[in-house]
Amino acid sequence: xxxxxxxxxxxxxxxxxxxxxxxxxxxxxxxxxxxxxxxxxxxxxxxxxxxxxxxxxxxxxxxxxxxxxxxxxxxxxxxxxxxxxxxxxxxxxxxxxxxxxxxxxxxxxxxxxxxxxxxxxxxxxxxxxxxxxxxxxxxxxxxxxxxxxxxxxxxxxxxxxxxxxxxxxxxxxxxxxxxxxxxxxxxxxxxxxxxxxxxxxxxxxxxxxxxxxxxxxxxxxxxxxxxxxxxxxxxxxxxxxxxxxxxxxxxxxxxxxxxxxxxxxxxxxxxxxxxxxxxxxxxxxxxxxxxxxxxxxxxxxxxxxxxxxxxxxxxxxxxxxxxxxxxxxxxxxxxxxxxxxxxxxxxxxxxxxxxxxxxxxxxxxxxxxxxxxxxxxxxxxxxxxxxxxxxxxxxxxxxxxxxxxxxxxxxxxxxxxxxxxxxxxxxxxxxxxxxxxxxxxxxxxxxxxxxxxxxxxxxxxxxxxxxxxxxxxxxxxxxxxxxxxxxxxxxxxxxxxxxxxxxxxxxxxxxxxxxxxxxxxxxxxxxxxxxxxxxxxxxxxxxxxxxxxxxxxxxxxxxxxxxxxxxxxxxxxxxxxxxxxxxxxxxxxxxxxxxxxxxxxxxxxxxxxxxxxxxxxxxxxxxxxxxxxxxxxxxxxxxxxxxxxxxxxxxxxxxxxxxxxxxxxxxxxxxxxxxxxxxxxxxxxxxxxxxxxxxxxxxxxxxxxxxxxxxxxxxxxxxxxxxxxxxxxxxxxxxxxxxxxxxxxxxx
Amino acid sequence: xxxxxxxxxxxxxxxxxxxxxxxxxxxxxxxxxxxxxxxxxxxxxxxxxxxxxxxxxxxxxxxxxxxxxxxxxxxxxxxxx
Numbered sequence: 001x002x003x004x005x006x007x008x009x010x011x012x013x014x015x016x017x018x019x020x021x022x023x024x025x026x027x028x029x030x031x032x033x034x035x036x037x038x039x040x041x042x043x044x045x046x047x048x049x050x051x052x053x054x055x056x057x058x059x060x061x062x063x064x065x066x067x068x069x070x071x072x073x074x075x076x077x078x079x080x081x082x083x084x085x086x087x088x089x090x091x092x093x094x095x096x097x098x099x100x101x102x103x104x105x106x107x108x109x110x111x112x113x114x115x116x117x118x119x120x121x122x123x124x125x126x127x128x129x130x131x132x133x134x135x136x137x138x139x140x141x142x143x144x145x146x147x148x149x150x151x152x153x154x155x156x157x158x159x160x161x162x163x164x165x166x167x168x169x170x171x172x173x174x175x176x177x178x179x180x181x182x183x184x185x186x187x188x189x190x191x192x193x194x195x196x197x198x199x200x201x202x203x204x205x206x207x208x209x210x211x212x213x214x215x216x217x218x219x220x221x222x223x224x225x226x227x228x229x230x231x232x233x234x235x236x237x238x239x240x241x242x243x244x245x246x247x248x249x250x251x252x253x254x255x256x257x258x259x260x261x262x263x264x265x266x267x268x269x270x271x272x273x274x275x276x277x278x279x280x281x282x283x284x285x286x287x288x289x290x291x292x293x294x295x296x297x298x299x300x301x302x303x304x305x306x307x308x309x310x311x312x313x314x315x316x317x318x319x320x321x322x323x324x325x326x327x328x329x330x331x332x333x334x335x336x337x338x339x340x341x342x343x344x345x346x347x348x349x350x351x352x353x354x355x356x357x358x359x360x361x362x363x364x365x366x367x368x369x370x371x372x373x374x375x376x377x378x379x380x381x382x383x384x385x386x387x388x389x390x391x392x393x394x395x396x397x398x399x400x401x402x403x404x405x406x407x408x409x410x411x412x413x414x415x416x417x418x419x420x421x422x423x424x425x426x427x428x429x430x431x432x433x434x435x436x437x438x439x440x441x442x443x444x445x446x447x448x449x450x451x452x453x454x455x456x457x458x459x460x461x462x463x464x465x466x467x468x469x470x471x472x473x474x475x476x477x478x479x480x481x482x483x484x485x486x487x488x489x490x491x492x493x494x495x496x497x498x499x500x501x502x503x504x505x506x507x508x509x510x511x512x513x514x515x516x517x518x519x520x521x522x523x524x525x526x527x528x529x530x531x532x533x534x535x536x537x538x539x540x541x542x543x544x545x546x547x548x549x550x551x552x553x554x555x556x557x558x559x560x561x562x563x564x565x566x567x568x569x570x571x572x573x574x575x576x577x578x579x580x581x582x583x584x585x586x587x588x589x590x591x592x593x594x595x596x597x598x599x600x601x602x603x604x605x606x607x608x609x610x611x612x613x614x615x616x617x618x619x620x621x622x623x624x625x626x627x628x629x630x631x632x633x634x635x636x637x638x639x640x641x642x643x644x645x646x647x648x649x650x651x652x653x654x655x656x657x658x659x660x661x662x663x664x665x666x667x668x669x670x671x672x673x674x675x676x677x678x679x680x681x682x683x684x685x686x687x688x689x690x691x692x693x694x695x696x697x698x699x700x701x702x703x704x705x706x707x708x709x710x711x712x713x714x715x716x717x718x719x720x721x722x723x724x725x726x727x728x729x730x731x732x733x734x735x736x737x738x739x740x741x742x743x744x745x746x747x748x
Numbered sequence: 749x750x751x752x753x754x755x756x757x758x759x760x761x762x763x764x765x766x767x768x769x770x771x772x773x774x775x776x777x778x779x780x781x782x783x784x785x786x787x788x789x790x791x792x793x794x795x796x797x798x799x800x801x802x803x804x805x806x807x808x809x810x811x812x813x814x815x816x817x818x819x820x821x822x823x824x825x826x827x828x829x
Binding site for chain 1: 792803805819821825
């Protein structure tokens, strides 16, 4: 598809060079959060509540402070009072106030000269608790008589008469549901649950904070977004934003979980109290799982109607989600996207955000969308089975396309859902014969993506190479993508571009690498900043040739006269212009900042084949296909990596991963041995097909691709297990015991 | 005047209307006009919304232009992982 003003022929875009940070990462030279050390630093440790819900009666740090080498202890009393809204939530989550709200909630922190001493000192801090009744299940938390987590937490949207644990309410839709369901030949209604799943990043949270006597400080930290980190940390500490400079380390995964704060303000507060000594803090895996946000768990009822020929006539969904002890479960997005794949006239969504005694949820790859997809795509699968319809043909019949009014309101622009379905149907995986106890599942998903505040700079070096500075940490290969886009814009080799992730002192505000926005938004800013440089270099050439700048064009890394009328001059390369720039007007650089609104969503369709052991209930993934619209794949290998990573995480969520709470409200599986993420030996090579329907809101047509991939796997795997076993299981995960019980006809 | 559509949870705060007509040359002016006409909507807007203008979602863009025949939808505040 050629779009007005959009480039369609590329020299560098679409190639797959090695990532510029690759050597550092495979040789151990790359510095992650825990790799930062400075002379004289202290080590921090956190005292965490062992109770799910308890009043903090007393904190006695006398014994800890008497230990040689212990330099500071902080509690909530060391934080400012009077915060409101989101800032109060952040502060309360980083350090409990009157009550501990979940197992693992921080209640105090200590800084000492060694990590071991800090941990021993934390154990020596005596906390007196008054244990309170707790609730960790979303449905239980909404019932009359359930323990109240916090009075007055509900906002304006919650109808009267609801339990105080219901803190936000969402209601959206259009059309006439009664009319729509009356047009259906078959109506299916099911109830579903999904458990909380953690982002499972390999690198635990780690930081090094220092606050000087002048009230200014530094923070080195593993984060997806250092401007978010700066804003949030300074807000909970009551200091001015620019008094802290935040430098991001390399990052070993985030998936949304590193877009907020946990230990970082504690390190700054400990440093302030310890006379300005830097304080390093590194979470254990136990702390990561108990105290940093997993995603929300969900309880859902979905009802859909369909005609005999496969047209969806109406859809209704009720979605209840708990996101821990604070408002913020992503049920707002769930309600928006539950049926967004399809063109449905009569549709209605209801959502409840419920608080419980669990850790505060954090964003996790397409937050809110996978749960909804599990429910809606499972019901569509049931409708297709009952009516004898092909699941891909049925989705094609109802697929949203350009001009379709989305179920959340506005009309879609150019989108590639139909193309993903057609490519999935044409793929050999879809016609591969299946054996005994094997089944095939199909599901689709959508993520709408994001633009966000973005600032980037490009500078020309004296030898004609180029430095790109962006503010979005490189999680999935974005340095390579930025370098490719800069190389394309300038017409210079990829190797001549270096991409830096700048600290908060070097650029304007940047939102994190989240919302599938980095390649889109920082890429767009890089291209625009490069174009500013090119304009300046054309002028330098024009000045030298004594012609108008408008008579100069930029091609293949050179300024050239635009035609015979402009005069006969040999092209000036970027290196020639750069070599003279000190004497022709000074350094050449470009800058761009925006909150770009031209992002566009990405649809995906997955096809999975499974084999279920009828004796154990164990599910093995035989084949897995991801088809997704990337708009334009800047670096196809990293696009495929995003597709595969999303699928792998979704498979884990579908089959194994869950937060298991005991009757005492304590997390039972806070280690990776018991919280089972898929490893390489669990999965086959995940096949991919990149669909490219260009996004008109980006110069090269880019769509974000990071999040859509985790949306279809939950229903795709469940649909395949249904195909293999004949049993529809409406609860995730599909752990062997649950699948075996279903096979044996027991209630699951 | 631009047509501004409200999700159903907001309609009770706007006299039950699904669509209201608001004058304004920018998103900011339209949102200000909406709150002036229906003050009950202010908490919802303060909590954060996204705005779609003629199919394009324009978060954080109060200065985004609005045409007299624009179709505007208020959407839930967006986020991402």
